[in-house]
Amino acid sequence: MxxxxxxxxxxxxxxxxxxxxxxxxxxxxxxxxxxxxxxxxxxxxxxxxxxxxxxxxxxxxxxxxxxxxxxxxxxxxxxxxxxxxxxxxxxxxxxxDPVVMNTMRLSRKSDDDALVFALLCAMDRNYSRSSCTWTIGFGCKKQPLRGGITSFCR
Structure with missing residues (x-):
């Protein structure tokens, strides 16, 4: 749940x-x-x-x-x-609180989590640096992912 x-x-x-x-x-x-x-x-x-x-x-x-x-x-x-x-x-x-509801409470355990995190941030323009840090559990810093993709947060 x-x-x-x-x-x-x-x-x-x-x-x-x-x-x-x-x-x-x-x-x-x-x-x-x-x-x-x-x-x-x-x-x-x-x-x-x-x-x-x-x-x-x-x-x-x-x-x-x-x-x-x-x-x-x-x-x-x-x-x-x-x-x-x-x-x-x-x-x-x-x-x-749409940010919390759209996130799935991710933790920075794997590159797959980081990819999902990047996609969530890209899809939802309501994300802010502080809300991503609080909700996701890891900062909105650029995270290198597989294949050279970089995650980001708006």
């Missing part, structure tokens, strides 16, 4: 706990789609209250891969207002 989606879940955590009943179709759908394991189901069901069940699900989801957030949205068929709220918050966060 990407950083934006984790932040959306974190920011709406208490709202989700008060409005979503995870015991029914939600956890079964997430299990069917491979987001939750059988152990996850048992652990969630063993919680005493719906509030705790939802909290546990929200703790598990960010660890379950890149499709977890979208699959969670798909599971909210019985709660369309909650889904709408999550999607609205996701769009708001993207509008507030």
């Amino acid at each position: 990407d950083a934006r989606d984790k932040q959306v879940l974190r920011s709406l955590r208490l709202v989700l706990c008060s409005e979503v009943l995870v015991e029914g179709l939600i956890i079964q759908y997430l299990y069917q789609e491979g987001i939750l394991t059988e152990n996850h189901l048992q652990e969630i069901k063993s919680q005493a209250t719906n509030h705790r069940k939802t909290m546990l699900l929200l703790d598990i989801l960010p660890t379950r891969g890149p499709k977890a957030f979208q699959t969670f949205l798909d599971s909210l068929q019985e709660f369309p207002w909650v889904r709408d709220n999550l999607e609205r918050k996701r769009k708001e966060m993207m509008a507030e």
Whole structure:
């Protein structure tokens, strides 16, 4: 799950706990789609209250891969207002900080990362020297890449 989606879940955590009943179709759908394991189901069901069940699900989801957030949205068929709220918050966060949302949180581990970094900078004119340094984790200095290509940041 990407950083934006984790932040959306974190920011709406208490709202989700008060409005979503995870015991029914939600956890079964997430299990069917491979987001939750059988152990996850048992652990969630063993919680005493719906509030705790939802909290546990929200703790598990960010660890379950890149499709977890979208699959969670798909599971909210019985709660369309909650889904709408999550999607609205996701769009708001993207509008507030498009640089962070477009980056994939790269680190300078390989030339491939540097190439992706260069392409992101070239595609998005909103990148600035400071935002690239903060978001990507390595400076906007020229980085030599394979084949003599040089990365840059605007």
